[in-house]
Amino acid sequence: MPNMSLKKNDMPAQEPDVRNKNFKEVALGYSEETALDEAARCLNCKNKPCVGGCPVNIDIPSFIHKVAENDFAGAYDVISCSSSLPAVCGRVCPQESQCEGKCVRGIKGDPVGIGRLERFVADWHNEHDTGAVSKPVPNGHKAAVIGAGPAGLTCAGDLAKMGYDVTVYEALHLAGGVLVYGIPEFRLPKAIVRKEIDGLKALGVTINTNTVVGKTITVDELFEQGYEAVFIGSGAGLPRFMGIPGENLKGVYSANEFLTRVNLMKAYNENSDTPVQHAKNVSVVGGGNVAMDAARCAKRLGAENVYIVYRRGEAEMPARNEEIEHAKEEGIIFKTLNNPVEILGDEHKFVTGMKCIEMELGEPDESGRRSPIEKKGSEFVLDVDCVIMSIGTSPNPLIRNTTEGLETNRKGCFVADENGLTSREGVFAGGDAVTGAATVILAMGAGKTAAKAMDEYIRSKE
Amino acid sequence: MYKIVRKKVLNPTVTLMDIDAPMVAAKAEPGQFIILRVDEDGERIPLTVADFDREKGTVTIIFQIVGATTEKLNHKNEGEYIQDFVGPLGVASHTDGLKKVAVIGGGVGCAIAYPIAKKLHNLGCEVHSVVGFRNKDLVILEEEFSAVSEKLCMMTDDGSHGTKGLVTDALKQLIESGEKYDEVIAIGPLIMMKFVCALTKQYGIKTVVSMNPIMIDGTGMCGGCRLTVGGETKFACVDGPDFDGHLVDFDEAMERSSMYKPFERSKYEEVCNLYKNV
Secondary structure: OOOOOOOOOOOOEOOHHHHOOOOOOOEOOOOHHHHHHHHOOOOOOOOOHHHHOOOOOOOHHHHHHHHHOOOHHHHHHHHHHHOOOHHHHHHHOOHHHOHHHHOHHHOOOOOOOHHHHHHHHHHHHHHHOOOOOOOOOOOOOEEEEEOOOHHHHHHHHHHHHOOOEEEEEOOOOOOOOHHHHOOOOOOOOHHHHHHHHHHHHHOOOEEEOOOOEOOOEOHHHHHHOOOOEEEEOOOOOEEOOOOOOOOOOEOEEEHHHHHHHHHHOOOOOOOOOOOOOOOOEEEEEOOOHHHHHHHHHHHHOOOOEEEEEEOOOHHHOOOOHHHHHHHHHOOOEEEEOEEEEEEEEOOOOEEEEEEEEEEEEEEEOOOOOEEEEEOOOOOEEEOOOEEEEOOOEEOOOOOHHHOOOOOEOOOOOEOOOOOOEOOOOOEEEOOHHHHOOOOHHHHHHHHHHHHHHHHHHHHHOO | OEEEEEEEEEEOOEEEEEEEOHHHHHHOOOOOEEEEEOOOOOOOEEEEOOEEEOOOOEEEEEEEOOOHHHHHHHOOOOOOEEOEEEEEEOOOOOOOOOOEEEEEEEHHHHHHHHHHHHHHHHOOOEEEEEEEEOOHHHOOOHHHHHHHOOEEEEEEOOOOOOEEOOHHHHHHHHHHOOOOOOEEEEEOOHHHHHHHHHHHHHHOOOEEEEOOOOOOOOOOOOOOOEEEEOOEEEEHHHHOOEEEOOOEOHHHHHHHHOOOHHHHHHHHHHHHHHHHHO
C-alpha cells in the first residue's frame, strides 16, 4: 500500500541559529526509516513523468521502488546507470522544477521527495562502499576533457565506462570545478565531491590539475598528443561587475573571489594561509543561488548583518526557494526592489557604505520577468563594510582565443549542436561554457550527451 | 608535486629557485607569471617568470621573503617539492620592433626586468639598464644585467654601491643627455613605477609596467587583481600583467595591495615563530 500522506517527510537539519555559525552541512539527510516511509509515497506510475523532468533521465520510480524494498544497493545501481555524481545531485539539483515538479503526487500535496531519496541512496552507498570497482575493458581510444567540473567529470566518467583512456585537464589545483570553488561546504561537503572524483579515478580516469588549456597547452596540441576527440567543459567563470563608482574599493568582491577564498582556499579555517575579510555588515548584490551561498558564507564568517540586495522582487529571484528559505532562517536580510548605484569608501579606500535606489516593477522584459525601474529621489545608503557582486558570470575567453575555428556567440559561449558538437571536427562542448551560467545537473546532462556523441564520432572513423 | 632542482640565495632576503615544470617551461615567455602553492594549506601566490630552460624543463623564480608564503617557500631546499605550480599565465611582454629601450628594475623587480632585457638584447635591441637597490647587500643580478646591456646604471639609496640616488635620477640624466628610447620598461615597487611613469610622461616616452596585484586563480575567474587602466577596469591576470604605465591608476593599485596587511603580518609572525621553535 502506498503511503498517502500529502506531506513529504521533512529533511532533518541543523538549527538555523547554530548552523549560521559553522560550516558543517545544513541538511542532515533521511534516516533509513524516513527513507522507507518517503519511498512508499511513490505511486510507481506507468508513464513516469518524473523521468522526463530529469536532465540525465534517471529511472526514478525504479530506484525508489528498490528503496521501498529495502534494497539500497540495488537503488544505487539504478541511479548510477544514469548519473555519475548522485551524492552531489541529491544535494544541489533544483528538483522542484525538474523531477519533483513533474511528480503526480505534487498535484495534490507535496511531490515525492526524490532529491532527498537520491541523496539517501548515494550516502548509503558511500558509507558501505568497499571501493572495489571493476575497471572497464580498454577500447584502445583516447579522449581529452577540459575542465573537471560537473560537465567534464560526467563526460569523463561516461567515456571511461565505455573503455576510453580519458584525461581531464583542470586549471585549478583541485578537481571539482564549481563543486569545490563555488558551492559551500555547508551545502555540499567537499569530502563527498572527493569521493565521487576518487570513483572516477578508480575507473581509470586521469586528472591533470594545474593545467590551463589555452595557456599551458592548447586544444590543437591535445590532438597532436593523440586524443581523438576533445570535450570542453570549462564553465562560465568570468565574473561580471556593475560598472558603478567605487567597485574597486577594498571590501568589494566578486562572488567568485569571495566563494573561492572561503571554499576552495578554506579561508574560514584558521590553518589556511588565504585571507578573507571578516566584515561586520555585508551586502550581497544579486538574487541567484550564488548570491545566497555568498550571503550565508558571510554570515558564518561572523557578520552581524548580511543583506541581499536585488533589483527585482522576491518572486523574480532566480534562486531556489529552498535556498531563499534557508538564508532567511539564518538571519539574512532581504532588500528586494533595491539597486546599488555607488559604493562609498573612506580615505584608505575601504568600503563604508553602499548607495542604493529603490526600484519598482514595470512591464515584462525579454526574460519574461517584470523589468525594474528606478524610483526617482529614493536613494539611501546601506551601512556596510563589504560588498559582494553576484550578478552573473560569463565563459572564460582563454580557450576561444587560442583555438582556431571554434565558433562562439555574442556572449562568448561556444556554439554547439544538440549533441555538443562545436564548429570544429572532434571538438565537443557542454555545460556553462555553452549555455552560460546554469545548473550542475544541466551541465552533467550536457557532458553525458557529449560522451555519447564523442563515442559515435570516434567509432565512425574506425 | 613540483621539484626544486636548484636553490640559490641571492641576498639575505631574495632567493632563486629552478622548478621542474616541463609543460610550463615549454611555453613560458618573459613577462608571464606562474602561480604556486607551497603546501596543502598554502595560499596561491603569483610570481613572474624570471627565466626558463625549455630543454631541462625548468622554470626559474626569484622571490623576496615578505610574508608567510615566501618564508615557507624559502625553507624548502633543493630536492624538495612544492605542492602546486601552474602557468605560464598572462600575456608575454611585447618586444616587437623595439630598437632602443631603457629597462628599469627596482629591488626584486630586477628579477623580472632581467629576462626582458635579455630577450631584447638577443633580438638586437640596444638596452640601457637602470637598476636600484636599498644598499650593496641587496644587489642581485648585476653581472647578468651587465652582460645584456649597452649601458648599466647601478643605483643604491645609500650610495654603498654604484651611484647614490633613485632610478628616476639616473633615467632623467640619460634622457637629458640626449638618449632617445622607443620605450621604457619599468618593473619594481608600485611607488617606483609610479614615479618612473611620472617622469617619462613629461618627455612623452611610452612606458610599460608589470603589475603584480593580489590574485587567486590567475585565469580571470576571481577578479581580485582588477586595476583601473585608462579609466577602464582590467584584470592583471589575463589582460596583463604588462600595462601602459601612463594609464595605470597607481594610487588605487597601492591601496588595493594593502587589503590584507594585518592578516599577512600575523601569518608571517606565526610562520616565523614556527620555524624558530623547530
